[in-house]
Amino acid sequence: LWLRRRYQLIQVHTMPDFLVFAAIIPRIFGCKVILDMHDLTSDLYSVKFKSRWMKPLIWGLRLQERLSAGLANHVLTVHEPYRQILIERGIKPRKVSVLMNAPDDRIFSMDNRPTGKLPSVNLAAPQPFVLVYHGTIAARYGLDVMLRAVALLRARHVVESLRLVIYGKGDDLARLRGISTELGLDDVVYFHGKHVPTEQLPELLTQADLAVVPNLKNPFTDYVLPTKLMEYAALGVPSVMARTLVVSQYFDEEMVAYFAPGDAEELAQQITTLAHDPERRRAMARLAHLRFTQQYGWPQMKQSYYDLVDSLCRPKEVAARQAAQAPATHPTPYSR
Template structure:
């Protein structure tokens, strides 16, 4: 793989990178954790500040990476998000200042959302530090997808301003796909030579030794599987409507649905499941931190789903869950999102999102795959090949390190 030659600074000490993450704990955020591990493996000294959510301690050193976990709120709605960010930004600034005084750093690597972290970057750029804007999400499009009327116009204006300020502050920009890179170049005015695609991915050996487990089907013939966030953009309401269509209108009682994950909309989705009479059909496990159990669910699943509806933000998103499904050679049903099709290629059945008919078509897509073992096998094979040859983290590391070579001016070298 491509590495970096001797990433060292003054007096021969390792160059130091501080990751700032507001909306997910690490290593739960696999993208940030993969990036941090890759940089540490080539010689950087890496620290991370992130929320404490779900983790017992406030500090941990794991695989040579220092992780500072901060007690931050997680609030929903427009007012809740603003309050959360107004609390989180000064708290993260305080931690950044303390780490600067204690350990020092040369680079701040800020992962969005939110796009408010440029304020911290600007302060430390005055002290000669570099700032990386790692744009996980396109927040203006998220606002346009979630709200309407005056709320949409207000949030879109704020998000557009903070995104633009993040671009202007950044020394380099890292994005998850070519669609977002085009936005950074065309809307953000970023020099194409400073915008790098690093796709969301897992390693080739991440889900090793997985075994199908019949008990995960809960006595039914088939298992339909979802793993990921249960938020306003993730389409779990669409999945519930599709499940009701399968059970009530198509009369199928032999399919179990497993939903691994959590998020702001989880309580409402669980209530919806009960209201639709799906209490014994859909299983909600919450977050599962045991990768072996996730792998066993994937090995057992007959069909995996990406129910994210067609919206401006989802069209631009590269879904972590889709890559994980493909890594395990599983066929996928998804709506016809631009980036889902770019990621999945022939590994998925894409359903046209057509208003109220969308969930029914999605349910029929699931049934079509369940009725065709040959189609499932072919899609799974295509997905696994795309993962092995293009999508796996091992293929993303080179782009990340090229980004840091550009940032710091180090030449490329070939290492084992």
């Protein structure tokens, strides 16, 4: 394919990292190669496969990671902490930059929508308080903690007409359905159980009063900046989030409500507080949108990506443009 079209640039999206070696021939002949590392493979495998026999494989994955980055002209990753890890593992700082996996602003937009959903003004017909989660259904994402928190809320009767809606599918779906039945939540929790097209998500998510991101704490999730959280911020849906290392660097306590990972009791307390404080939910949604989406939204990320591609494929033009934009300097008069 490259022989027919002679691409100027090839971008390889991991995982696996070694896919970048499919571009070795074009790379030799001058084609620029970008390696896009959304997740660090070795960190994910160390969480998914907990066995001492996996240690040689993890070491091999780290070596693959470094060799793959070495072949690429440039490496992209999704946030600054990942960038720092890659630098610590031997990749040159100038070769790594951040391009967040920001939501498409043509789909996830707050156009003509109030910031944060408020309760119905018709007090004679109270609406259910709706929690929402969407995305991959996997054990590492802590959905069982969310179910146990909902069970606590239901037993205490502290949130009227509570409902939890879960969109998505994954290998933990059957177990979670079993837990829901065991806790007596089948009339409260709805599992969609299917993939939802991205274009349909905003209409579904904005029906919720509060989104929940209940990630567990482990070496992988500690460094995940959930796309779903960015989508909630873009749409103005207030969120309660398990506190993890990376998320707390980008979202402060005015933007989201935090609870300790794995703590169903604290999650239940946060949901109770927010259910009875619509103004706080509204303020959180507004600040998350203003402070995160407007700084790290896709328009900003897109321009950074264009600038990177230009610097790789048209370095002389970029240098000339930068020189033309540089402020003029005036010689300093010589003095004795």
